[in-house]
Amino acid sequence: MKHATLADVAKATGVSVSLVSLVLSGKAAKRCSPAVEAKIKKAAKDLGYRANRLARSLKEQQTRTLGMLSIEVATTPYAGQLLSAAQKTARSHDYELLFVEVENNAKSIEEAFGLLAEHQVVGTLIAAYFHSEVKLPKTTPKNLVLANCISNANKGKYPTIIPAEYSSFMQSLKLLGIAGHKNVGLIIDEVEWPAVEGRTKAFIDAAQNFGWIRANERIYKCANTNAESGYRATLEMMLRDPEITAIACYNDPLAMGTYQALKELKIGIPAQVSVVGFDDLELISGGLRPGLTTVRLPHYQMGREAVEQLIRICEEKDEIPMNVVEIQGELVVRDSVSVPRNTSASNSSSTDSALSNQEEEK
Amino acid sequence: MKHATLADVAKATGVSVSLVSLVLSGKAAKRCSPAVEAKIKKAAKDLGYRANRLARSLKEQQTRTLGMLSIEVATTPYAGQLLSAAQKTARSHDYELLFVEVENNAKSIEEAFGLLAEHQVVGTLIAAYFHSEVKLPKTTPKNLVLANCISNANKGKYPTIIPAEYSSFMQSLKLLGIAGHKNVGLIIDEVEWPAVEGRTKAFIDAAQNFGWIRANERIYKCANTNAESGYRATLEMMLRDPEITAIACYNDPLAMGTYQALKELKIGIPAQVSVVGFDDLELISGGLRPGLTTVRLPHYQMGREAVEQLIRICEEKDEIPMNVVEIQGELVVRDSVSVPRNTSASNSSSTDSALSNQEEEK
């Protein structure tokens, strides 16, 4: 039950293999009569002929396969979108994706590079599941693109597609600033990932621009970025700084914890305290009540852009590809932000129960 | 900067290509002197020789590549684990994964089959992101395995790895039954997926075994399975059936909504009402307070098992592979279940506030 080859089609039509190849790849310019051409095409169809890409690539000395190295990317909710986008984009350019998961260390990545080399991939994409630093080996294949990660050791060497942490987070901070909040807290990861750096800077700058009070003292660092951490940080924050009217969270799971703490303290969201998250994990941001205002990171676009850049450099269409592309996040406005409670409570979107809670607290 | 070939190694060592091939693939039994063997190996290493799998596969007339067709699998939180497991398992058997995303219709899948055929994959895995029915074209490649999906039109034709819906859900229902609950409600998807079918059956059987009251009337069907739906269903349920002491949810997002509704109604979890979910979406189940008791579906194991079966049938090691393998979920006990309020409140893990709420209600 082996697959039909050019030779099979040739035999069925009574012509040479060459002619079949020429006809089926549309290069038969003036070398074939219309009648024979039709016969060949019919035979190919009847036999279910499909070109053997192995043979073709061997002859052509290049494949249309891209390597996709995923740094634990696949086991997180965000991850899939990048992968999905990468695959679809590759497919739309007639490329395939060889998928390999690696650990974030030079040895594991080097091994994967070797594998991909054996498969003669023409380019490689490395993607991480959160904006982090990737540990590359000394020697890397040509045509390498980084998505959602950076390589400090090779700064500027590879095209790199990352989220615009600063300006994306700034969007939600601006929302708090414009609403009139002056007492804003930040709950953030204590580990110095690129994402943490960018978002912290945004917070500090926003504080300056909007005249936020004692902003530096209102940065709460957590060892983990899950709901539990957010819960505890928020309890601590509201205990130490009861005048806080808005909390910016490094990500949505933290914001989930913030919700829990505020509800336990009977502090209304957003009537008494506004909350913003980051990531737009639909499961959380869309599931919380009230809906969480957050920023959606463009994982889909990152995947697409990364593969498009990769294909461009593989085909050498673009001599000077831009080295670092920052992709903007998108503010997703739901119902967790209102004006601060002391400036114009009447103007807020607070519910009756939230207002009564506010009274109880005072 | 092309890659070194056997010919390059041969030239560097002054021997024939054949000998290099023999030596490097370890088949040089008595055909090579130790000295020459060492020289060849050194040259190969120095040149960074890597076998060209295209050429090898062409000659051998078979690849070590598997096709992974993913039905929108990549964009969901669960998905990654199956994919990750599939890749790692394949890798551990020296197979690679060609990853393609498809839509769940015969045309899209047929197209992908064609692509995979061109790449001469030796086997194909189809995976869905939730236990659903897959629409296959009339002709399918040999060596096809289904993971987390079934094909009713081809029942028993392909090895199929699916979660054991009935017995997995039964684990958490049993927990409710043993705790002594008699008034249990179910919130479930209205669409008749295999997952819905199995879990509904488990609920009905559990109701019979444990003597649950009016179980059939306490099945609430939702158009969506998100937190919002769970919230509304729970409000309705508690309004109509205030004596309910336990709610089983079809999945964790629904349970998240159940939490919100119960908290709004000032009904303590688990003091007054116990809740169980399904899926163990860590983001939700681990993030909720109290932690949600739920069932973890073995996506990782499914991926591994599916690829192992696939490789087995590709290599024809197993003549009679089991046709449907049901993989057991694992009960993840957190803090959302206790004994029912009316039988022995003192025995429950209820908090003071929950108990006081209970008093308020009565």
Place this chain on the structure above:
DNA sequence: CAAATTCAGTCAATCGTTTGACTAAATTGA
């Protein structure tokens, strides 16, 4: 010492596709 065996390798065909070089017949042009 001759024959048989072992050792240490080489040769050459093959997998399926591509493509520049070639050819034989038909057609055109002068």
Place this chain on the structure above:
DNA sequence: TCAATTTAGTCAAACGATTGACTGAATTTG
């Protein structure tokens, strides 16, 4: 009518790896 051109194809080498068949020399055996 004969050379030149066009048409309609075929030939054969190549891509890189594999492997059964082969070979010439060295060693063992009787």
